[in-house]
Amino acid sequence: MGRRKLFTREDVLDKAIAVFWKHGLAETSVQDLERATGVGKSGLYAEFKDKEDLFVASMRRYFDVLVARGTLTNQPLGWNNVENFLKVCYGSWGQKGCFSVNSMREFSDLPPKARQIMVESVTKAHRLLIGNLAAERGDGEDNDSLAGLIITFFSGICLEQNLGPDRARITKKIEDFMQLIRGI
Amino acid sequence: MGRRKLFTREDVLDKAIAVFWKHGLAETSVQDLERATGVGKSGLYAEFKDKEDLFVASMRRYFDVLVARGTLTNQPLGWNNVENFLKVCYGSWGQKGCFSVNSMREFSDLPPKARQIMVESVTKAHRLLIGNLAAERGDGEDNDSLAGLIITFFSGICLEQNLGPDRARITKKIEDFMQLIRGI
DNA sequence: GCAATAGTGGACCATTTGGTACGTTATTTT
């Protein structure tokens, strides 16, 4: 009963992700969010407790969508998945790099729930990476180390995207890295 | 003639670096800077044009000090310098990681002069890395590629420092990476 | 059609922001 919302929660989140991604939590004003989502203050504050809550929800949705893509779980497990994981750095939501990696800088100032989601997600990615490595190289303790290096490298290329290098350069870099780690 | 300053420019910059490093340009208020430096507004605005100017000066000093340490120019050139370069991620000024890497997230919102300093510095580091690689492996085109990977990896470990992993973990990671690249 | 209800837009609020102006204080030079 009563009026119907002119927006959907997911649509708002998708728009919010883009602006949080680009400018971070602190540098994004509620006005920015109104403009980007097309939803007024009252709508936003009806749907979300406050700006931080909206940020947390955005971060959660970001990973939900990424996980749904199944980059690291597609069969067969192996190098291909690893390479596609690295290519996530090309971006989405109209943005470059990775929302979470970009948010890592202000990690200490983020809402605890957002931090938790970020930490859990990287842990999960690490675990999935190990699975993919094991499929290629068999079980072994060094899969853990290598997975760690891959995550670190991923963070690095995501960050570099902010410098706005052309896609060809980053593709080359990914190939170089893949060659490096497949060779061992 | 007249009164003497109660602060030195360099001392202010060193204090400012720490707070900009931790919170970024946008999230650092002038009041934060007053508190951290112990210098009042009038003092700060007498020494620097505005907040952005202070940020640029901080970034410049950061690299001046790093360059003075000569991490990548110490003789003899080689793997040792590369490893010490990676260890820069342990931090300084009481902060973890790298001021410039941490600022990369808000790159698009930074003052142009700051961006210029950052780009020039990474370019310089890249060139110096190639020199160190050449000393170990001889000249070759792939020194350029490898130097790129090293810079990317460096960015990655710097970022990860924000998650606050213990030093032993990151040391292990650096060793893993060094082993990986020395082996090829 | 009408009352109940849910959503919207905008006025409004206290606080904080970056930045300026200026009177006061300390020190140097003569």
Added chain:
DNA sequence: AAAATAACGTACCAAATGGTCCACTATTGC
């Protein structure tokens, strides 16, 4: 010591911030 001067502390400013409130509007179920 006194004039000159440079730095300091503080009051102040307009603008923007995150957030609340409420009159109004549209839609629902009866």
